[in-house]
Amino acid sequence: MANVPLDTDLMEHLRGARRPVVLTGAGMSAESGVPTFREAQSGLWARFDPVELATPEAFERHPQRVLDWYAWRREQVAKARPHAGHQALARWEAACAALVIVTQNVDGLHQRAGSRNVVELHGRIDRDRCHHCGERAETPARVCAQCGGPLRPDVVWFGEMLPEPALRRALGAVSEADLVLSVGTSTLVQPAASLPAEALAAGVPVVEINPEPTPLKGRTLYRLRGKAAEWLPRLVA
Numbered sequence: 001m002a003n004v005p006l007d008t009d010l011m012e013h014l015r016g017a018r019r020p021v022v023l024t025g026a027g028m029s030a031e032s033g034v035p036t037f038r039e040a041q042s043g044l045w046a047r048f049d050p051v052e053l054a055t056p057e058a059f060e061r062h063p064q065r066v067l068d069w070y071a072w073r074r075e076q077v078a079k080a081r082p083h084a085g086h087q088a089l090a091r092w093e094a095a096c097a098a099l100v101i102v103t104q105n106v107d108g109l110h111q112r113a114g115s116r117n118v119v120e121l122h123g124r125i126d127r128d129r130c131h132h133c134g135e136r137a138e139t140p141a142r143v144c145a146q147c148g149g150p151l152r153p154d155v156v157w158f159g160e161m162l163p164e165p166a167l168r169r170a171l172g173a174v175s176e177a178d179l180v181l182s183v184g185t186s187t188l189v190q191p192a193a194s195l196p197a198e199a200l201a202a203g204v205p206v207v208e209i210n211p212e213p214t215p216l217k218g219r220t221l222y223r224l225r226g227k228a229a230e231w232l233p234r235l236v237a
């Protein structure tokens with residue numbers, strides 16, 4: 001990848017972008033040691049499908065199993081450190097205050113790298129909230145201080161609606177964007193996956209960074225085959 005010359009057209013879009021939006025998925029955190037959603041099932045969790053564990057139904061049926069899975073993932077996130085790709089995006093934000101990062105990741109690595117304009121579509125794994133009343137838990141506890149309900153990670157589970165303010169900010173940013181990057185996402189989970197597709201439908205240049213092919217296609221799509229920590233530092237001055 002390193003010696004692949006960068007398309008001049010693409011470089012012009014990067015240099016000229018005034019309202020860039022960067023969409024990130026699990027692949028953005030892979031080089032920081034956080035396994036992607038598809039890879040998260042190793043060792044004792046190998047026999048569970050993540051899409052099944054990350055549901056309100058699984059929590060109601062097997063609360064301890066779901067809490068143990070999140071405890072395991074929290075350890076990995078706590079050990080992880082932002083990589084050169086996260087740092088490049090933080091540098092870009094410092095140079096272009098209008099840059100918005102819209103992430104599906106729940107690990108907070110963008111903020112740890114210094115990025116501020118981060119929209120978290122699927123919540124945060126290092127916080128708890130009440131499964132019944134939604135109240136955030138300030139301190140680690142087993143039940144909600146407000147209603148006594150069970151506490152669970154403050155993430156969006158499959159079948160649950162995304163936080164409305166975050167979704168509105170993401171849709172707004174993409175509708176005003178003059179450049180979109182789609183980094184480390186398989187673009188299979190909705191509604192996040194509709195964001196790069198909408199930008200392409202509007203003829204906005206979209207740069208995809210992924211070592212693997214994804215279903216994303218469109219006239220203004222630039223595919224950069226490779227890894228986030230390798231490509232992003234090359235794209236950002």
Ligand SMILES: CC(C)NC(=O)[C@H](Cc1c[nH]c2ccccc12)NC(=O)[C@H](CCCC/N=C(/NCCC(=O)O)S[C@H]1O[C@H](COP(=O)(O)OP(=O)(O)OC[C@H]2O[C@@H](n3cnc4c(N)ncnc43)[C@H](O)[C@@H]2O)[C@@H](O)[C@H]1O)NC(=O)OCc1ccccc1
Nearest residue numbers: 025026027036037038104158159184185186190212227228
């Ligand atoms: C599986 C999928 C088909 N299901 C859905 O999309 C569902 C249901 C659904 C709604 N509409 C639909 C329409 C059609 C079909 C299904 C649906 N969506 C929902 O339920 C959403 C909520 C979705 C959010 C779920 N929560 C997550 N996370 C938080 C929890 C937690 O983390 O525990 S999703 C979770 O999985 C997703 C994983 O996707 P990716 O991030 O793309 O990661 P993945 O592992 O798949 O791929 C990694 C990629 O990186 C690449 N890569 C690897 N290494 C690198 C590298 N080094 N550099 C760059 N790239 C790299 C790989 O090649 C790969 O391409 C992320 O979003 C992640 O946040 N809610 C909802 O729609 O509510 C209203 C509603 C409700 C009911 C019914 C109708 C409507």
